[in-house]
Amino acid sequence: MDKLRICASIKHPPFEFINEKGAIEGFNIDITKSIAKEMGFDVNIELLEWDDAIKKMERRECDAIQGMSISRERIEKYVFASEYITVFHSAIALIDRNDLNDLTDLNDYKVAVQENDGYELIKKIRSRGNNKSMLISTNHENNLRLLLSKEVDIVIGNKLTLLYYMDKLGIKGGFKLLGKPINITRYGIAFNKGNSNTAFKFKIGMDRIKANGVYESIYDKWFGQNIVYYGKQIIENVDTGVIYIDKLGRISAVNNFAEKLLHIDSKNLIFKSFYETEIANIFNINIIQGILDYYQDAYYGKIKINIDNIYYYLEVNYIKLLDKKNELMGVLINFKDITEKTKLEEFLIRKDKMESLGFLLLNVAHELRNPLTSIKNFTELMPEHIDEEEFRESLLYHIPKQVDYINKLVSNLLEYSKPKEAELTTINVKQFFDNELLSLFYKLIKAEKNITFCIDIAEEFSIIADPNQLKQVLINLIQNASDSIKESGIIKIYSSENKDTKVIAIEDDGEPIAESDLSKVFDPFFTTKPSGTGLGLFICYQLIKENNGNIEIANIQNGTKVSLIFNNKGEMQ
Template sequence: MKLAKLIAFIPILSVLLLSVMLPGAAAVDIVPSEPRKVMRVAGDNNFPPFEFVANGTFQGFNVDMLNALSLETGISFEFYPMPWSEAIKALESGKVDAVQGMKYSQERAQSYSFSESYFTSSQGIFVRKDSYSVHSLTDLQNRRIAVQEGDISSEAMQRIPNATVLATENQEEAIRLLLGGQVDAFIGNQITGQYVLQKNRQQDQVKLVGDPIAPTDYGLVVLKKNEALLGEINHGLRELKSNGTYAKIERKWFGEYIYPSAPRLKELLSYVVAGLVITAAVLLLILWWNLTLKRELKKRLDAYKKTLDELARRDRLQSLGQLVAGIAHEIRNPITSILSYSQALPFKYDNKEYREFFTMHVTEEVMRLNRIVTELLDFAREKPPEKTLFKLEEPVRAVALFFHNLLEERRIVVQLDVPDSAYVWADAQQIKQVLINLIRNAIDAMPGGGTLRIAAQERQPFVILEIEDTGEGIDADDLPKIFEPFFTKKAGGVGLGLSICYQLVRDNRGEIEVTSEKGAGTRIVLKLPSQLEEEEHA
C-alpha cells in the first residue's frame, strides 16, 4: 500500500521540483490552489478482504484502491464503515457521496451509476460438509437460505420458489447460522465467504457447491444525479492500472506476494547473512559454554560423590560405634567369666567336675564372643545383597537385644509381635542394619520414655513390618525430606541413616513408608518380599 502511494505521488513531486528549478521561477506569482475535493464514501464494515474493520482500522482491497486514487486524483476520501444495508441507505439519503464497492446488475444500474470496473465479483452457494442434496440454485427450493441484507444475492433468490430467506447483517453471521443448522445454505460472495471460514478455522465444516453465480463487474457507485463525480475516478482508475499500482494492490489482497526490488533483495540478503553469522557465533558460544558447564558439573559431581561416600562411611562408622557401645557389656560378661574360670583353674585343676565345668562354659563364652564379632564385621562391611529366606523374627529380636540396656535405661517398653511364620527373602544383615537405624531413631525420639511397638503380618507376596513409637514425632514440613542425604535435625548428626535405610530396602526389592505427627509419635512401615522373585529364579 505504501509503495502504491509513493509511485502515484512521484509525478506530483517531479512537477514541484521542476517548478522550483526552472529559471525565473522566483518571479512567478504564487496563485492559491483550489480547495482539495472531499468525497464521503461508505463501505461494509465486515466484508473481508474487500473492506473490513480490524483493530479499529478500516482496511481492505477497496480501501487501498481509494487511497491510491486519492494520491492520483487529489480527491480526499472520507471513509464511513457501516453494515452493508445501512451503507446503501446512507447513499440514497445523501449522507454519503458514494459506496466504494458494489457488484453490477441491471436492476442496480437503474438507481446507481457505476465507475469503470476494477474487479470481477462472483457469488457462491455454501452448504455444510455433510450436505449432498444441494448442487445449484434450483436445489434450494423449499429450503431455508441465509443472505446478507442488501446483498445482490437477494436478486438470485427471486428465481427460487418457496425458499425461506433469512437476512443477516454480514456474511460472517450468515455462516454462523449455516453451521448452527438454522439454515440449509448461504449465498454470498465466494472470496469473502472463504476468507471468513479460513479466519475462523471452519473451512473443514463448509463447502462451496455448483458454479459461480453471475460473475460480473465490481466498482464504486454514486447516485445517478452525481454521475459527474465519476469522471476523475475513472481517469484515476485507468492511471492506476497503467502504472502497475492496481496490479500490486490486487496481488496483495488476492494471492500473489509483492516481491521487493533487486536492491531491496540484496539488502535483505545481507541482513540474512549477517543474522546467520551472528546466530552461528551465538550457537558456538553456547556450545563452548555448554561444554565448559559439563566439565565443571562433572568435576562437582565427582567431588559430591566423594563427599557422599565419605559421609556414608562416617555414618556407618558412627552406627558401628554406637553398636559396639551397646554390646560392650555383652563382651565384658563372657570375658569376665573366662578370666574368673581361668584364674581358679590352677587351684581346682585336680577337680574333675570343675575341669568339665570349665571346658563347657568357657567354650560357650568363646562361641558367644565369636558370634558377636562376626555380626559386627558383617554390619560394617559394604557389600551387595546376599539374599536368603529367613525368619524376620530373628533379626528383630537380635536388634532388640542389642538395645536392651538402653531401652531399660530410657524406660521404654518394647512390644514385639512378629509371627514365627513370617519369612523374608532379603539380605539378613542389611535388614538388620535397617532395623538398627530405625530403632535407634525411635529410642532417640523418646528421651523421657514411651512405648516401642514392632509388629509384622503376612500379605503375600510380602511381609509388612511396622515400627511405631510414641516419641516426639516429625514436623509435617520435614517429613518429605527425611530420606534425603544430609537432612537431619539431630545435633551432630550427619543425616545419612534414613537415606541408607531407604537404599538398602530398595536394594532388597522392598518399600519403606513413614507417617508421623508432631507430638504424637512416628510409624514406619517396611514392605519386604516374602518369596523368591521370578527374575531371580532365572
C-alpha cells in the first residue's frame, strides 16, 4: 500500500484541528482519509501552522497539502485533485464600530489576515502598496484576539473558522460582518508537480465518494445539513420550485419543478456555491447572503426573469431554516410560476385603462362643452350688446371664470397623463410627515378655519412607495378633509399594520359623503364641490395603484375615513 505524507493547518476548525483528546479531526481529515481508503492509499496527516505546512510542501517534505484554496497562481505551482468544498472569506469588525458598516477601502484601516490565507486578497492589498495597514499572524484565533485588543480594525478570513473561534472565545455577539463575502474560496488537495498520477487517483476517489454517499455523510457530520431531515420525497413532489442552500452557501438540493421551470440541471449545481451558478443571476443574492449572515429571517417578493428570451414571473419566498437546536442550517428558496396570472392581470389592467380612457374622453368633451358654449354665446352677443354696461360686467365676470375652469381641467388631465413610473423606495412615514408634509398641511388650511392635526405615526413605520407620488396623494386627501370641515374640526392621521398590510389612515370630523355617492368618488369628473373638476380622487386612486397599494373611503360616526393600504410582505425585486 502506497504511503502518502500530507500536511495541513493545525488551527483550521472545523476543517482540520486537534481536539480536546489530542487527536486530529475535521471535515478535510475525513475527506482525505475516505479518498485514501477508496483508492488504496495509506496516509499520514501532519498538522502544522499553515505557513510552516506550505514551507514543508515547498521543501518536498510532504507529498500533498489539504485545505488549500485553489487560485490561478497555485494551479501553476501545484497539481490539484478535485475541489471538495467552497467557503466564504469575509471581513469582520467589532460590533460597536459604527464607522465600519461596509468594506469600502482597506487602505483606511488596519487589517489582520492569516499568512498565506486569502491568497488573492493579500496579493491585491500588497499591490496597492498597503503593507503598513496589514498585520499577518499565524492563524484566525490570533487575529480575533488582535481585534479584541483593538490592535487592528478588521479581520479577514474563512467565515466558518472565524465563527468557530468566536464561539470558543464566547464573543460571537461582539462582532459584525462587513458587507458581502470578499472571496469565494474553493478548497482542494494540492500535490507537488510530478505527482500528477496521484492527484488524478485522488480525483477519481473524490468522484467515487460523492457517488456512493460517503461525501454527503461526512458533510452532514460536520455541518449538520442533512436534507433528509426536510424530506426529499416531499420537495420532489410539490408543484412549486424548491432550492436549498446550506449555511456555507452551498446548493444542497434542487427539486424537479425548479429544474424544469428554470431550465437548469441540478447535476451542475449540487455541491457548488450559489455565487458560482446561474442561481445568482435569477434570485436576490443580497437576501440570501443576509439570511446566511443572520441579518434577515425571511423575505417575500416577485421577480421577472428572462429564460431563452421568454419572460416569466415568479412569486418567491426566502426562508431561514433552523435545526432542532435553533441553529442556522441554511436558506430555503421556494417559488411558483405566476406568469399566466400576471399576464391576465396586465390584460385586465389594460382593458380597464382603455375603458377608463373612453369614459374619460366622453366626460372631457362634456366638461369642455359647457364653458365653451358659454364663451361662444357671449362672443356672439358682443356686437349687439357691447355698449351695455350690465352686459360688459357680466362678460368680464363669466368669461375669466370659464377660462379658469378649462385651465384647471386641462392641468389636472396633464398631471394624470404624465408617463412617469413610480420610483419605489422604503419610506419612514413619520420622518416623511415631519420633513415633507406638516408645513404644507398648515398652508392648505384657510386662515378662518380652526383645524387641529392629530398625527400618530409609529417611529419605525415604513412603506415601499414613490415619495413624490405619496406626497401628491396625501396633500390632495388633506385638502379634501379640510374642505369638508366648515369652521373648526380635527384631522387625524395615524398608522396601523398587521402581518399582511400597512395602513395610513386619514380621518376628519367634517361633512360626511352621501352614502349614494361613496361608490362614485373615484370616478373621473364626479364631484360634489361647486368649483371642483372631479379628477382629484381619480388621480389619487391611479397613483396608489401605481405604488402597489389600494385606497378605501368610508363614512365613520363623525365624518370620513380614507385608508391607504400597502402590502406588508415585500415588493418587486
